[in-house]
Amino acid sequence: MHDTTWFEINGKPSVFIASTEFTDAAEAQAVALGFPEVRRIFVPHPIQDATDDEMRAKADAIVDLVIEALVD
Amino acid sequence: MTTILDPTDERVPVRRSLTARPESVTGVVGLLNISKPRGDILIGQLEARLRERLPAVEFRNYAKPTFTKPAPLDLRQRIAEECGFVIEALAD
């Protein structure tokens, strides 16, 4: 999220993707970095033991959200 | 970019607002892989789907040396020079 906020500071619309395990941590981090509205998208946990197909399904589910996060 | 030192007691973070968004995604989009295992599969699939939805947009891939630290400044600067948008994934 440090990177995402750096890109925002430097004028690049950005979005940060994490697993739902990160929801609370991301919230705290966004506030701590002074960017409470930083755009973030969460895909369902778990990741490390998900199959490739499951990982691809997680990606398919967020395509619209990713585009929305980068535009007005 | 300019760096200044916080003159306050630091109890409240400096409040920032998001950079202005255009109406549509155009130009170059950077996909920044934070280099955690299995992030590559999600990013690859996301890129494929985004290419279908945004055929005129160019996608470029970048990877952080380690997910545990912010990206090195030179990598950030290169991405900022080359891209108009950044997607960072996948933290778990």
Add this chain to the structure above:
Amino acid sequence: MPLPSFSLATADGSLHHFPTGRHALLCFVKEDCPTCVLSMPLIQAAAEAFGESIDIWCIGQDAEGNARLAATFALAAPMLDDSSLHVSYRYDLDTVPTIILADAIGDELDRFIGFGRSDWQALFQRLITVTLSPAPVIDWSRYPESRPGCGSKSVEPGIAERLEAEMEGSPIRARRIDVGESDDIFEFMFEQGLTDGLPVVPPTPERVVRMLTGTKRDPQEVVGIVPPNLAPVTVEKIAINAVMAGCKPEYLPVVLAAIEAITTEQFNMHGVLATTLFPTPVIIVNGPIRDRIGMNYRMNVLGQGNRANATIGRAVQLVVRNVGGGRPGEVDRAALGQPGKYTFCFPEFEERSNWESLHVERGFERTDSTVTVYAGGAPNGIIDQLSRGAESLATSYGLALATSGHPKQYGHGEIVVVIPPEHVDTFAKDGWTKDQVRARIQEVTARPARELIRDEFCAEGITLQQAERIGLDTLVPKFRDPKNITFVVAGGEAGKFAAYLGGWVSGPMGSQMTTVKIRE
């Protein structure tokens, strides 16, 4: 290349030095990391099985967490405290747990991060070979194949920069704020509420480091506790605000002393800030530093144009605003305020006075440099161009001071009168002391209590009962104590115009004038 050597202590203070002269297993952990917790029984098993022949150490990143980990696992291995994170930083850790096997001279033999069952199994095999100890019994089926580690505390946001600064010997510990190319830095600082309404100089690390050369004091020394948030303020934070105010490094000792002075109990900065009345710290500088830093005590002394006068006072105001959180409309409740709340600092024209200067009068050596802070209002002119003698001039002062605040309000506390050179000459001609002028002011201002009673003409004043208690014909002077009348000499050679700076609530209930010696 050998690993960095280090010395770390356990919670009970016993020091451990690396390298140890025999094989050593360094296990970097932190308590709030589940993967570290998962690994602890294996570290414990290794300590029990091989601890006779090699050194097996836990290196914990958080003092309280270390204690809990050691207690939870009844740890046989020493738990070394790296809560300063200096060793974690020098070992360039990204992740905990990080497990490192080193030989007798400190060369790295093996390293893995996170949790890997096969990593641990291989490590145990290796330790068996090294120590010729029997294999410990471990139920490997209880452990997962792998678990990712957690971020080392040494790479957490803010901490990495602090550690880097500490390692490089940089004096800077303040949080860094990145401002993008597309942002106007001046507009950014306004938007963040960091200014007094005028532009400020961006406090870049380079400028702040340069500012810190103005003092020999440790940048991390706490100079005071700043109201209203009661925030400890370091030399570094004051330097940041001094940069913003436009100070030169040589002004910094004056700003530091002024902050010391306003943060004393007796000055009561909180009250001065929070009142609906007018006061603000008026900073009066005495001693050799005035000339050394080019302050103006001559023409237009209370006005604009001199960098040191202007920026020292402003720096103090910015510290109260930014560090203390004292902002108008919030804790600062002033109804009108006054222009001196941007900046109010001037030196005494000691050389042009035949009296003791303010700081000598207040118990310091003439060769000392001091700041005196006073909770004062804006300057009010006392115009007397005709008095040829001391008594007449002191009478003019009394007549003017009688109206301070309100002509029917008596029993005032502190007041400061700035006396110009031409008035100094008038007093000197008749050889008057400061005390004579004070006495004359009390004499001239004295009114029978009956004249101060609230009445139909003017509702302000004292009650009839109060007047009767005093005695209706008893003469009441304007000021409770003549010692509260302070004279400071300053100003241009031409112009028979003094100024008084109205006070606030003086004494233990309010604010008391405070003088602090300036340390270079």
